[in-house]
Amino acid sequence: MPELPEVETVRRTLAPRLAGRRVQAVAVAAADAVGRPAGDPEALARGLRGLVFLPPGRRGKYLFLPLAEGAGGPPRRVLVVHLRMTGRLQVCPGGQPPEPHTHVRLALDDGRELRFRDVRRFGRLYLFRAHELGRLLAEACGIPAAAAGAGEDGGRLPADAPPGLRQLGPEPFAPEAEEALAAALARRRAPVKAVLLDQRVLAGVGNIYADEALHRAGIHPATPAAALGRSQARDLLAALRQVLAEAVAAGGTSVRDYVDGQGRPGAMQERLRVYGRAGRPCPACGTPVAKATVAGRGSHFCPRCQPPP
DNA sequence: ATAGCGCCCTGGTGGC
DNA sequence: TGCCACCAGGGCGCTA
Numbered sequence: 001m002p003e004l005p006e007v008e009t010v011r012r013t014l015a016p017r018l019a020g021r022r023v024q025a026v027a028v029a030a031a032d033a034v035g036r037p038a039g040d041p042e043a044l045a046r047g048l049r050g051l052v053f054l055p056p057g058r059r060g061k062y063l064f065l066p067l068a069e070g071a072g073g074p075p076r077r078v079l080v081v082h083l084r085m086t087g088r089l090q091v092c093p094g095g096q097p098p099e100p101h102t103h104v105r106l107a108l109d110d111g112r113e114l115r116f117r118d119v120r121r122f123g124r125l126y127l128f129r130a131h132e133l134g135r136l137l138a139e140a141c142g143i144p145a146a147a148a149g150a151g152e153d154g155g156r157l158p159a160d161a162p163p164g165l166r167q168l169g170p171e172p173f174a175p176e177a178e179e180a181l182a183a184a185l186a187r188r189r190a191p192v193k194a195v196l197l198d199q200r201v202l203a204g205v206g207n208i209y210a211d212e213a214l215h216r217a218g219i220h221p222a223t224p225a226a227a228l229g230r231s232q233a234r235d236l237l238a239a240l241r242q243v244l245a246e247a248v249a250a251g252g253t254s255v256r257d258y259v260d261g262q263g264r265p266g267a268m269q270e271r272l273r274v275y276g277r278a279g280r281p282c283p284a285c286g287t288p289v290a291k292a293t294v295a296g297r298g299s300h301f302c303p304r305c306q307p308p309p
Numbered sequence: 310a311t312a313g314c315g316c317c318c319t320g321g322t323g324g325c
Numbered sequence: 326t327g328c329c330a331c332c333a334g335g336g337c338g339c340t341a
Contacts, residue, residue: 001333001334001335003335061335082335082336084334084335084336085318085333085334085335086318086319086320086333101319118318119318119319119320120317120318120319120320120333120334121317121318121319122317122318122334122335122336162336162337163336163337163338164335164336164337188311188312189311189312190311190312190313194312194313197335199335199336206334206335207333207334207335255333256320256321256333257320295312295313296313296314296315296334297334297335298332298333298334
């Protein structure tokens, strides 16, 4: 399940294969994979054809693929991709028949193809004009908003942009993440796990790393958010940053479908302490890992290291 | 505003 | 062996 570390790994592996490549043709096999403009796959083709990829960026679980008229030019369009559960974005050799569940193919000028595959069809591609993204493009790709043609106010997203994109909280590694998490925890009565999964609070955390961070911080996932003190909020963010950094270094977690931009699995699944390990011993104390539904999600925790509230 | 829940979608799995 | 109910879950829309 691509979360921040997996999307970041896809970004990194895609970067050298994509940057500088010109889009020669676009083939959409499943129209519903195109979230914007919705129901108009031909517009996606028209918007991308002939443009050259700039280095890709990331914001939360969204991958940003900016394109320009020519290499090094200002970004004109941005292909924003959310992989959801089972989406894959890979650069493949061209001339081969597409694998099953290949929904979109971009033919590149080096003979290869950027392919979007998604067994469960939750993932989406969104095409924007660069200026429509404003501040987000700057945050994701390090491109100054001015170069993207954004207005002074950073620009407001178009009405047909995915709602989640307009409300993204700070990146967990951003300095403002500490205040954002502490404030959200203090304000909300929902289980702490629900707050961690809320992309408006912090961007990029999903089920795996929420469970792992809570375990490392010794906090039970069902603990009411507001019951945590300021120092526990700091501990939780420190644990989250630690596990995310470890996961990025390991190339992400491959429990089911996830592979990077070259089709290679990650190695973080070998280092997980609780996620997917129900019934097996907690690496810290040996107590069998428990599993329960919290915030509507399967949640893994150690009953001893993470005492219930 | 917030919390909770059902829905989407398909393949893998576990039970019988 | 075969069948099928069930599970995985991010985001979103709906309800209370």
